[in-house]
Amino acid sequence: MTDLDQTAAMALERSCSVTAVALSEENRAGVRLVTGDHRGFGLSVSRSHVHVPYPVLRTDWTRRSLTCGIALQCASSKDRLGQYRINELSARELRALTVVEAGVALGWIAARWPGLMPEFDRLLPELAPADPQLEARDMIGRAIETARGSDQAELDPLLGRLPAIYTAPTGLTDRLRRQFGRMPWTTTQQRMPRPYSVPVGGDGGVRNPNLPPPSRPQDNDTDVTPEHRPGIPYPEWNSWTERLMPDHVAVVELARDRRVGAPTTTSADLRKWFQEDTHRAMVSRLEDGSDLDIDQYVRHYVDLRTGEAGEPRLFRDLLPCDRDVNTALLLDGSSSLGVHGGRVFRLELACADALSRAMTHARERHGIFVFTGNTRHRVEVRCLKDFPEARFVPPSGMGLSAGGYTRLGAPIRHLTSRLLDQPSERRLLIIIGDGMISDEGYEGRYAWSDAAHAVEEANEAGVSVYYVGVGPTRVDPLPEVFGPKRSQRISRVEELPRVLARVHRELIST
Incomplete structure (x- = not known):
């Protein structure tokens, strides 16, 4: 059982949000946990939030593994690729593009956050860092060439999904749909x-x-x-x-x-x-209360026998004090x-x-x-x-x-x-x-x-x-x-x- 099994969902989301904001240098606003059989790493349509699978997809993942998955989604290559309608590519080409872009993202991580590389070597030993400045057009070209080659291996879930192109809705109908949905x-x-x-x-x-x-x-x-x-x-x-x-x-x-x-x-x-x-606390030396203060009673009795007795305050009670x-x-x-x-x-x-x-x-x-x-x-x-x-x-x-x-x-x-x-x-x-x-x-x-x-x-x-x-x-x-x-x-x-x-x-x- 990993340390993530005992982590509450809300606490995990907050922790990962801080990670996403820091790794992206505030280009990402936070994290959204994603549930369901098809959960996985990815980005929201506006690329403002990173999607993190919950529960985790592999038993050997730790909190640092999630940081690696988030880092891949924070790479600037995702934003460059998000300007293209990659949905027009075939499924084979999309799988190849996922690997090519992951290499570019890994190169970006190696330059900025080298402390994560040992975890990447453990989880993705076959993924090599590429030029972090590679343009989206070149990534797509490499993916198409790769897709024409031999059979492709199954994608590791840490790579996540590629971002879809985002067009901001501006019409009145879109605003009403976002605000009210189905009434x-x-x-x-x-x-x-x-x-x-x-x-x-x-x-x-x-x-x-x-x-x-x-x-x-x-x-x-x-x-x-x-x-x-x-x-x-x-x-x-x-x-x-x-x-x-x-x-x-x-x-x-x-x-x-x-x-x-x-x-x-x-x-x-x-x-x-x-x-x-x-906040309630026991208060002693009261003139009246719900309980007799035995210690104060003994002191008062001794004072009476010695002739030095003052006003008797022999009770105590549980009263609000803070x-x-x-x-x-x-x-x-x-x-x-x-x-x-x-x-x-x-x-x-x-x-x-x-x-x-x-x-x-x-x-x-x-x-x-x-x-x-x-x-x-x-x-x-x-x-x-x-x-x-x-x-x-x-x-x-x-x-x-x-x-x-x-x-x-x-x-x-x-x-x-x-x-x-x-x-x-x-x-x-x-x-x-x-x-x-x-x-x-x-x-x-x-x-x-x-x-x-x-x-x-x-x-x-x-x-x-x-x-x-x-x-x-x-x-x-x-x-x-x-x-x-x-x-x-x-x-x-x-x-x-x-x-x-x-x-x-x-x-x-x-």
Whole structure:
């Protein structure tokens, strides 16, 4: 068993991202883990991210082996070759071009990162370094000549895939497709008319008081799991079989891509709730308390006998004396928040601004994230502010817009993992949204049970989860999914202090 077997997916992705940025001298923005039978090293269509297979493809690969695979994808020869439509080559010519380009990339690595060469000698002993400045036209010419020769050996998975040509979509249709994909609350399923049958999530974007029937993953998820899917894999709870389905959902964490502007909402003053102590310690010499302080009682008795007794303080109690909390604020960015003229979405942003300002002023270590998605194969979690950052980030000034789906279980599991990486005694996840849990193949009580199971997993790991529901609803899943004491629905930002009072009681409870 290699050292990679014990490495968590998210930690591995972050580590490899640092490697990719460093080796490429910031020509690559990071790494995306890729799952599926056809997983392998490669580049995204824009060549901004390196694809890294997870789990690893060979048992003899180590973390240094992954560094070698990433280095091959960071070579400048990939960018030169990416300007040509290599898809017009035959399969035999493409295999030859993969080997030729790998030699050029290895020459680039030998000149810049010679410390990796011993690992390349171990993994690819037959691959020789070539001229790192070789032009793409010459690489293609050599590959065509090589393809005419003898039989080719099977390609080593460390070489990865060649980049496809990238043409940036600029039309209105392309922008709408990227933002919305297939609109939520629609489905290709055909159900027989029954009293409970309604369109998924409602009719025409209007909430329906009826709850859709629970999904069955084996029936409703009509698209086949991709054999080459980017993202960190997470399980999903199947309420029908009462088992976790491993690697069922892929979560892609994205960095902030917009400049922070001024907040567009008026925030309430909530600072005091993030300055309250949460760490409890035994305090002695109290006038009243839950336990008798034996040592102090003996001292007081001796003082009485010697005539030097002062005021008796004979009790002790477990009291809050310090604050040690890491907080993650998770915003629902799905399309259901855009109804009613965007009023619900504006209320969510107002709550997020208030919480962000309060945590910043109280110097509470916190991160801010927004999630949306497009089926189980791509749940996006965008990081607006990471935990080490100390500045104030108003979500209303980030240019956010509602779009996509609400597959809630995966973001909860992802933020739980992120919080567990933070050093603190208490960890808190506050989710703000409308409470509508809906995605393709993720409806009704099936979706509720998965979200509830994700909350239970977080609680067992030591992460307290609290949901702040915004806006009206006819069927409210929050009491059942999160519990009546860990969820509350509000209609105005001024009601947040009442919510935070409950959160604080939860944090200091034993």
